[in-house]
Amino acid sequence: MTVEDEIASLAIIDYEALANKDGKEIQKLVQACKSVGMFHLNLGNSRIKDVYEDIPSLIQAGNDFFNLPGDCEEKKQSIHKGMERGYHAAKTFEYYEKAILITQSNRAMQIARDAYVQGEWTLPASLVSHEKRITRTLLSLHGAIQTILTELCAAVNVDIPELSDDPSVASDTALKLVYKPPVQEAGAVVQPWHTDFGLMTLMWYNEVSAQIPIYDTDGRKTERWQAVPVVEGAVLVNIADELEAKSSGQLRSTLHRAVTPPGPKKLRNGMVYFLRPYKI
Numbered sequence: 001m002t003v004e005d006e007i008a009s010l011a012i013i014d015y016e017a018l019a020n021k022d023g024k025e026i027q028k029l030v031q032a033c034k035s036v037g038m039f040h041l042n043l044g045n046s047r048i049k050d051v052y053e054d055i056p057s058l059i060q061a062g063n064d065f066f067n068l069p070g071d072c073e074e075k076k077q078s079i080h081k082g083m084e085r086g087y088h089a090a091k092t093f094e095y096y097e098k099a100i101l102i103t104q105s106n107r108a109m110q111i112a113r114d115a116y117v118q119g120e121w122t123l124p125a126s127l128v129s130h131e132k133r134i135t136r137t138l139l140s141l142h143g144a145i146q147t148i149l150t151e152l153c154a155a156v157n158v159d160i161p162e163l164s165d166d167p168s169v170a171s172d173t174a175l176k177l178v179y180k181p182p183v184q185e186a187g188a189v190v191q192p193w194h195t196d197f198g199l200m201t202l203m204w205y206n207e208v209s210a211q212i213p214i215y216d217t218d219g220r221k222t223e224r225w226q227a228v229p230v231v232e233g234a235v236l237v238n239i240a241d242e243l244e245a246k247s248s249g250q251l252r253s254t255l256h257r258a259v260t261p262p263g264p265k266k267l268r269n270g271m272v273y274f275l276r277p278y279k280i
């Protein structure tokens with residue numbers, strides 16, 4: 001597995017400027033969404049900058065949960081059969097260490113936004129003391145994604161009645177905590193290339209953890225990949241399939257894949273907020 005050396009050059013959109021309806025910033029956003037469909041959203045000094053303090057604590061609490069034994073009650077109770085929401089441990093590969101068979105997996109925990117904000121989602125014990133943080137993070141990320149979408153859709157004349165994503169109407173909107181044990185070399189693909197369903201996705205990574213294709217000068221995708229850099233104080237945002245469709249292809253649903261971070265083998269963590277007003 002080779003580590004891709006190229007680094008994507010993505011636009012950095014300032015959230016506060018966008019919230020203040022700054023025309024230049026809106027144009028920058030439109031340009032980013034029409035071309036690659038992915039950009040950084042700078043939250044530093046914005047009205048929701050606290051998420052940058054909350055997220056690492058939530059990641060830590062998530063890791064405490066993920067590190068519990070696979071068959072413990074807390075994990076068992078967090079499995080929601082037949083749904084992407086809840087706890088998942090996908091078996092990815094097995095290897096022997098000192099003659100003992102070790103099974104490694106991607107682990108993820110998705111909190112269903114609708115049920116959570118309506119007080120109908122039971123958090124695992126490891127996360128209960130973080131309830132306020134989770135609520136704050138959910139609301140902040142939701143507010144950010146709404147602001148982006150409102151400005152973007154107005155600028156490209158796309159009307160989406162379900163944009164507000166009313167939590168009392170069934171949706172697939174969710175907050176996901178991502179955990180991957182430190183067993184694969186840097187740059188290993190842990191989720192193959194795909195586009196996201198829904199309207200838009202917002203991601204937080206502390207290290208390079210995603211790649212997008214390199215595009216040629218005509219904007220066509222090549223077979224080569226480039227790393228999506230981490231920008232301090234910013235989250236990563238990408239357009240998803242429903243928004244591409246609703247915009248008649250004006251906005252690009254970004255092809256991307258998830259990879260292990262650079263350097264020596266290490267834990268892979270992330271947080272993802274999926275805005276998915278349409279239940280599938």
Ligand SMILES: O=C(O)CCC(=O)C(=O)O
Pocket residue numbers: 178191196209256257258270272
């Ligand atoms: O970071 C990850 O593990 C996957 C993020 C992603 O692209 C997705 O869940 O759609």
Ligand SMILES: [Fe+2]
Pocket residue numbers: 194195196256
């Ligand atoms: Fe994705």
